[in-house]
Amino acid sequence: xxxxxxxxxxxxxxxxxxxxxxxxxxxxxxxxxxxxxxxxxxxxxxxxxxxxxxxxxxxxxxxxxxxxxxxxxxxxxxxxxxxxxxxxxxxxxxxxxxxxxxxxxxxxxxxxxxxxxxxxxxxxxxxxxxxxxxxxxxxxxxxxxxxxxxxxxxxxxxxxxxxxxxxxxxxxxxxxxxxxxxxxxxxxxxxxxxxxxxxxxxxxxxxxxxxxxxxxxxxxxxxxxxxxxxxxxxxxxxxxxxxxxxxxxxxxxxxxxxxxxxxxxxx
Amino acid sequence: xxxxxxxxxxxxxxxxxxxxxxxxxxxxxxxxxxxxxxxxxxxxxxxxxxxxxxxxxxxxxxxxxxxxxxxxxxxxxxxxxxxxxxxxxxxxxxxxxxxxxxxxxxxxxxxxxxxxxxxxxxxxxxxxxxxxxxxxxxxxxxxxxxxxxxxxxxxxxxxxxxxxxxxxxxxxxxxxxxxxxxxxxxxxxxxxxxxxxxxxxxxxxxxxxxxxxxxxxxxxxxxxxxxxxxxxxxxxxxxxxxxxxxxxxxxxxxxxxxxxxxxxxxxxxxxxxxxxxxxxxxxxxxxxxxxxxxxxxxxxxxxxxxxxxxxxxxxxxxxxxxxxxxxxxxxxxxxxxxxxxxxxxxxxxxxxxxxxxxxxxxxxxxxxxxxxxxxxxxxxxxxxxxxxxxxxxxxxxxxxxxxxxxxxxxxxxxxxxxxxxxxxxxxxxxxxxxxxxxxxxxxxxxxxxxxxxxxxxxxxxxxxxxxxxxxxxxxxxxxxxxxxxxxxxxxxxxxxxxxxxxxxxxxxxxxxxxxxxxxxxxxxxxxxxxxxxxxxxxxxxxxxxxxxxxxxxxxxxxxxxxxxxxxxxxxxxxxxxxxxxxxxxxxxxxxxxxxxxxxxxxxxxxxxxxx
Numbered sequence: 041x042x043x044x045x046x047x048x049x050x051x052x053x054x055x056x057x058x059x060x061x062x063x064x065x066x067x068x069x070x071x072x073x074x075x076x077x078x079x080x081x082x083x084x085x086x087x088x089x090x091x092x093x094x095x096x097x098x099x100x101x102x103x104x105x106x107x108x109x110x111x112x113x114x115x116x117x118x119x120x121x122x123x124x125x126x127x128x129x130x131x132x133x134x135x136x137x138x139x140x141x142x143x144x145x146x147x148x149x150x151x152x153x154x155x156x157x158x159x160x161x162x163x164x165x166x167x168x169x170x171x172x173x174x175x176x177x178x179x180x181x182x183x184x185x186x187x188x189x190x191x192x193x194x195x196x197x198x199x200x201x202x203x204x205x206x207x208x209x210x211x212x213x214x215x216x217x218x219x220x221x222x223x224x225x226x227x228x229x230x231x232x233x234x235x236x237x238x239x240x241x242x243x244x245x246x247x248x249x250x251x252x253x254x255x256x257x258x259x260x261x262x263x264x265x266x267x268x269x270x271x272x273x274x275x276x277x278x279x280x281x282x283x284x285x286x287x288x289x290x291x292x293x294x295x296x297x298x299x300x301x302x303x304x305x306x307x
Numbered sequence: 308x309x310x311x312x313x314x315x316x317x318x319x320x321x322x323x324x325x326x327x328x329x330x331x332x333x334x335x336x337x338x339x340x341x342x343x344x345x346x347x348x349x350x351x352x353x354x355x356x357x358x359x360x361x362x363x364x365x366x367x368x369x370x371x372x373x374x375x376x377x378x379x380x381x382x383x384x385x386x387x388x389x390x391x392x393x394x395x396x397x398x399x400x401x402x403x404x405x406x407x408x409x410x411x412x413x414x415x416x417x418x419x420x421x422x423x424x425x426x427x428x429x430x431x432x433x434x435x436x437x438x439x440x441x442x443x444x445x446x447x448x449x450x451x452x453x454x455x456x457x458x459x460x461x462x463x464x465x466x467x468x469x470x471x472x473x474x475x476x477x478x479x480x481x482x483x484x485x486x487x488x489x490x491x492x493x494x495x496x497x498x499x500x501x502x503x504x505x506x507x508x509x510x511x512x513x514x515x516x517x518x519x520x521x522x523x524x525x526x527x528x529x530x531x532x533x534x535x536x537x538x539x540x541x542x543x544x545x546x547x548x549x550x551x552x553x554x555x556x557x558x559x560x561x562x563x564x565x566x567x568x569x570x571x572x573x574x575x576x577x578x579x580x581x582x583x584x585x586x587x588x589x590x591x592x593x594x595x596x597x598x599x600x601x602x603x604x605x606x607x608x609x610x611x612x613x614x615x616x617x618x619x620x621x622x623x624x625x626x627x628x629x630x631x632x633x634x635x636x637x638x639x640x641x642x643x644x645x646x647x648x649x650x651x652x653x654x655x656x657x658x659x660x661x662x663x664x665x666x667x668x669x670x671x672x673x674x675x676x677x678x679x680x681x682x683x684x685x686x687x688x689x690x691x692x693x694x695x696x697x698x699x700x701x702x703x704x705x706x707x708x709x710x711x712x713x714x715x716x717x718x719x720x721x722x723x724x725x726x727x728x729x730x731x732x733x734x735x736x737x738x739x740x741x742x743x744x745x746x747x748x749x750x751x752x753x754x755x756x757x758x759x760x761x762x763x764x765x766x767x768x769x770x771x772x773x774x775x776x777x778x779x780x781x782x783x784x785x786x787x788x789x790x791x792x793x794x795x796x797x798x799x800x801x802x803x804x805x806x807x808x809x810x811x812x813x814x815x816x817x818x819x820x821x822x823x824x825x826x827x828x829x830x831x832x833x834x835x836x837x838x839x840x841x842x843x844x845x846x847x848x849x850x851x852x853x854x855x856x857x858x859x860x861x862x863x864x865x866x867x868x869x870x871x872x873x874x875x876x877x878x879x880x881x882x883x884x885x886x887x888x889x890x891x892x893x894x895x896x897x898x899x900x901x902x903x904x905x906x907x908x909x910x911x912x913x914x915x916x917x918x
Binding site for chain 1: 753754756757760761762763764765767768771772774775776777778779780781782783789793890891892894895
């Protein structure tokens with residue numbers, strides 16, 4: 041790999057909450073267009089890492105650089121979450137966080153509209169730009185709902201959607217912001233096997249058809265191994281392994297972290 | 308799981324510390340309300356002595372409300388956690404079943420007795436208003452009732468009441484209000500409305516006897532605006548009943564299927580009817596009502612739709628809203644030269660309106676930028692403090708504001724343009740009213756557009772889940788400040804109108820109680836719904852004017868908060884979403900009640916942050 045084109049560069053990030061160290065000297069690089077998966081046991085610091093990458097948490101040490109395009113570099117540390125999102129980082133949440141009182145369509149539309157320029161005056165007076173942008177966001181939201189296969193739920197309230205649909209809606213909403221990289225926090229948690237298959241297909245379509253890099257946290261090993269091109273294993277806030285699915289499956293440290301040390305290893 | 312769990316529980320109150328705490332809080336709350344809203348002779352006035360002041364009707368009234376509220380809360384909590392069983396679901400032999408077992412005569416007798424009792428209660432209610440009655444009840448008074456048409460209206464109401472409440476509670480028959488054929492129900496409603504409208508007196512119909520119903524009176528009937536009010540009310544009730552779909556069928560949630568489907572012709576008719584009432588009806592009113600229409604209702608409609616942006620759309624609790632109103636009013640006084648501090652140039656009040664709007668908006672932004680990072684209750688406290696600061700400045704900074712003695716005379720509105728010369732005159736209150744409409748009606752439509760635009764959706768998103776909204780690139784602080792500034796500028800505009808109409812400003816108009824009153828209008832009407840908020844403002848502001856007007860009701864100004872407090876308590880129990888709630892807000896409140904997220908101070912969902 042001589043000509044590297046990273047989209048995320050995480051260097052020596054340390055995050056502490058009081059005396060608890062959540063992330064300890066974590067360094068990660070994600071290449072542009074790559075599906076990178078972060079795995080690890082519960083409490084390993086995966087979601088903390090996501091929160092650092094999206095500007096929700098402020099790590100005490102280290103630097104996080106986001107490259108929306110090969111020539112641009114943005115420092116994520118110290119940036120407000122909404123400004124990180126504007127630069128092109130979209131995410132979903134571990135427990136789905138929909139706008140429950142709004143319809144499916146409105147949920148997606150908010151995502152699309154978040155990056156539009158219409159202000160209160162334009163919206164109040166329905167000025168030409170506001171009308172134009174409204175038409176665009178309507179079209180775009182319909183496209184996105186079609187992309188994630190939710191057109192039959194367009195006018196359903198978000199809180200009455202079944203769990204699998206909610207996950208896909210959350211992805212559609214994130215895609216509405218036109219991101220460069222999509223951070224998925226356990227998208228398959230709580231879904232049934234057939235939904236899981238559909239979700240895996242959706243994620244690889246986002247990657248190939250839309251050309252969006254994906255950073256994936258997931259516990260379902262089958263899903264991770266089939267999707268990810270590269271994996272990073274976290275345990276106790278540190279990176280313990282990194283490599284292709286094949287390499288990870290054979291790594292003794294990973295097996296130990298997941299299954300506990302076997303008797304043979306102890307001896 | 309075990310057998311013991313399914314065995315019938317012993318009848319046991321099993322009250323614990325939680326219940327005692329709940330009860331004490333409710334009663335203490337009632338007492339605090341009583342002290343805060345105290346009229347002369349209450350605890351807050353030491354000259355009357357504690358004993359006398361504790362025995363005033365409104366203190367006792369508030370205490371009773373506290374007790375009732377405590378009982379209701381306890382009952383609800385106990386039923387929810389399963390310690391108590393629901394009163395209604397107890398499968399016991401009812402009084403009616405026992406009576407029916409004796410003979411069919413006793414069955415009908417029982418029915419008749421309860422119906423009569425309901426009618427009697429309603430008749431008494433028709434004559435005496437609330438707890439502050441000064442009349443004595445006698446057979447003669449009751450018999451006299453039948454001379455008045457409203458009695459028949461009330462009797463029909465009693466029938467409905469009997470069907471819904473008495474009948475259901477005692478399980479007398481299998482009939483419910485719902486099982487009455489719809490045409491019959493609509494007919495009943497129309498007849499009741501007719502009887503009410505025969506009197507020119509909508510709240511508690513005046514003494515208007517059958518014998519005085521001559522052609523001239525009947526003719527003038529349809530010139531009186533209250534007639535239309537009643538007709539619209541009747542139409543609304545019957546229509547909503549007709550459009551109410553069957554709850555048992557359909558797969559959707561029952562709450563949504565209740566929604567009235569508004570078709571374009573219906574909307575058009577509503578606009579025409581509303582326009583007719585708004586523009587035509589005031590011409591037939593007496594001057595008292597014309598003044599009250601501007602000062603009590605119109606200005607407060609403007610204030611309420613402004614606060615609705617902050618509270619209803621953006622979900623921020625603002626307890627210092629009146630500060631911006633005060634600011635608008637004092638800016639007007641300043642530019643008219645009515646303050647001790649003289650302005651560099653004097654302005655016509657028309658030209659002051661943009662100044663007042665901009666100054667109020669700027670102060671909203673200045674207050675919002677540092678404070679809107681706070682959440683819920685903290686924001687409420689800070690805004691409350693701001694309201695007090697502005698009041699204290701107006702009251703005590705004598706060299707600038709004139710202090711508690713008030714300001715000098717404020718110039719009236721006048722036009723001198725292109726040969727048109729017109730000066731507004733306090734003897735013609737309607738001229739101010741129509742001027743106010745000129746700003747109120749555009750504001751209503753613009754705010755409605757705003758709510759259904761990107762900005763409104765973004766507010767909804769922030770209200771529901773700020774973290775998720777930020778993850779989409781929404782600058783929550785910017786949108787909150789925007790809501791704050793818009794609410795503030797609306798209040799500023801309202802301040803100009805009040806200042807000009809009243810002529811002299813006194814700081815003690817702009818106290819905390821006024822902020823709370825405006826908030827009550829919004830909550831009562833339905834947060835987030837412009838129609839609801841307007842309705843809330845009209846109903847709640849009209850009520851005191853009405854009761855002041857008809858002093859024979861024994862109403863005293865200070866009792867107002869007793870009634871409004873009672874109304875709010877009842878509202879919060881039976882219709883927490885307000886009179887005409889917005890669809891989104893209603894959904895949020897029900898979500899919160901069902902445990903999908905916890906409710907914030909305003910009933911919206913706040914989700915917990917991940918640790």
